[in-house]
Amino acid sequence: MQEPKSASKLEYVRGGAIHACATSTLMKTGAWRVFKPVVEAEKCKQCKLCYWYCPDFCIQMTEEAIKIDYDYCKGCGICAAECPTHAIVMEREED
Numbered sequence: 001m002q003e004p005k006s007a008s009k010l011e012y013v014r015g016g017a018i019h020a021c022a023t024s025t026l027m028k029t030g031a032w033r034v035f036k037p038v039v040e041a042e043k044c045k046q047c048k049l050c051y052w053y054c055p056d057f058c059i060q061m062t063e064e065a066i067k068i069d070y071d072y073c074k075g076c077g078i079c080a081a082e083c084p085t086h087a088i089v090m091e092r093e094e095d
């Protein structure tokens with residue numbers, strides 16, 4: 001088997017080993033999403049549960065309400081499931 005010439009961050013190497021760390025910002029995982037979380041700000045009590053539960057760390061707390069970074073949100077729905085006031089609803093992405 002031929003060895004890869006280099007191990008650049010976006011090049012696959014033998015065994016799938018990762019040679020360039022901290023590349024997650026390059027992977028805009030929001031493109032995979034089928035459903036997206038939408039915040040109804042008037043229902044948000046700023047409890048931060050969604051912030052702590054989001055596995056992708058893409059919820060930011062602002063002065064008024066929460067803000068979701070759709071570049072990285074995968075639409076898993078965990079934030080909506082954990083919100084005690086049902087302030088987050090999952091809506092289907094448009095094609």
Ligand code: SF4
Nearest residue numbers: 044045047048050083
């Ligand atoms: S879990 Fe719900 S109420 Fe709590 S901060 Fe998030 S959106 Fe607001």
Ligand code: SF4
Nearest residue numbers: 054073074076077079
């Ligand atoms: S849907 Fe999932 S990835 Fe997106 S903000 Fe909610 S918990 Fe995070």
